[in-house]
Each structure stands twice: as C-alpha cells, then as structure tokens.
Amino acid sequence: MMTLSKFLWLALVATLVACGASSEDELQRWMTEQKSQTRPSVAKISEPKQFLPESYTQVTSIEPFSNQKLTQALKRESTQSAANGALIAPELARRKEALESFPLDAMALVGSLVKAGQPIALVKVDNLLYQVRPGNYLGQNYGRVTKIAETEVTLREIVQDAVGEWIERTATLQLQERSK
Numbered sequence: 001m002m003t004l005s006k007f008l009w010l011a012l013v014a015t016l017v018a019c020g021a022s023s024e025d026e027l028q029r030w031m032t033e034q035k036s037q038t039r040p041s042v043a044k045i046s047e048p049k050q051f052l053p054e055s056y057t058q059v060t061s062i063e064p065f066s067n068q069k070l071t072q073a074l075k076r077e078s079t080q081s082a083a084n085g086a087l088i089a090p091e092l093a094r095r096k097e098a099l100e101s102f103p104l105d106a107m108a109l110v111g112s113l114v115k116a117g118q119p120i121a122l123v124k125v126d127n128l129l130y131q132v133r134p135g136n137y138l139g140q141n142y143g144r145v146t147k148i149a150e151t152e153v154t155l156r157e158i159v160q161d162a163v164g165e166w167i168e169r170t171a172t173l174q175l176q177e178r179s180k
Contacts, residue, residue: 104139108176119148151175
C-alpha cells in the first residue's frame with residue numbers, strides 16, 4: 001500500500017510542476033507580446049526662435065561702460081554718502097547712554113510724571129526703573145526721545161534702509177498696562 005500512495009504523490013507533484021511550467025511560459029509570451037505592441041509617444045520639441053541682432057541706437061549718448069559714466073556715478077554716490085554721513089556722524093561721536101544697549105521691545109513704559117515743569121517717563125528694563133527725559137537716548141537704533149506724553153514716548157531713530165542709506169524714522173514706546 002505504501003508504494004501506491006508514493007506513486008500517487010509523485011503523480012500529483014509531477015502534474016503540479018507541469019502546470020506551473022506551462023503557465024510561466026504563457027506569462028513570458030504575454031510579456032513579450034505586450035512589449036512589442038507598446039510604443040512610447042514623445043512630444044515634438046518646438047523649433048528654437050531665430051536670433052535677430054538689434055543695432056545699438058544710443059550711439060550719441062554716453063556709453064554705459066565708459067569712464068565718463070563711471071565718474072558720474074561715483075560723484076552721485078559720494079554726494080549721497082556725504083549726506084548720509086552727516087546724519088550718522090554726530091551719533092557715532094557721542095558717548096552712549098545706558099538704555100542704548102537694550103532693544104526697544106525689551107523696554108516697557110510704566111508711567112510718566114512732571115518734575116519741575118519737565119515731563120519724565122518711567123521706563124522699566126530688566127526689573128529696573130529708569131527716568132527718561134526728552135533728549136535722552138533709548139534703543140539700539142540711535143533713538144533720541146523727542147516727546148513724552150502721558151501714554152507714550154516718541155523717538156527719532158536713525159536706521160539703514162534697504163540700499164544701505166541712513167534715514168530717520170519715528171518710533172514710539174507705548175504705556176504698558178499692568179498684568180496681574
């Protein structure tokens with residue numbers, strides 16, 4: 001009986017192997033057929049534009065790369081930098097005050113008072129209270145106090161714009177309400 005069962009197992013295995021090989025051949029044929037039928041489609045690239053040289057019509061004006069053009073630009077730049085230097089030079093020559101080492105956003109206006117007819121602002125920085133008068137300097141942008149009101153301090157700052165020129169701008173320090 002053992003030989004019959006062995007024979008049946010061998011027959012079953014042989015049948016399965018034969019089926020597997022034929023389906024693999026069929027799969028290979030299908031892959032080859034699909035590969036031969038598929039054609040890639042590539043879009044045509046448009047022709048490049050024809051280059052048409054233009055003639056230089058500004059012969060009578062100053063040549064853009066001449067020494068004369070460079071000299072004019074340097075003169076214009078030197079007059080602008082002299083005007084800018086006049087704005088920042090006095091600030092660089094004076095002695096810095098204590099509150100110039102802190103940015104404005106680190107300061108808080110906590111009150112104001114009038115002492116001997118002169119307005120005084122009370123500014124808090126790092127848990128220390130400072131008395132500020134018109135003419136004092138605050139912040140890191142050469143901010144000079146121009147006006148002290150009951151609820152704000154107005155400053156004139158000197159800052160560099162996008163092209164590097166020194167300009168004046170107005171900044172304010174607002175009264176901070178007490179948080180509990």
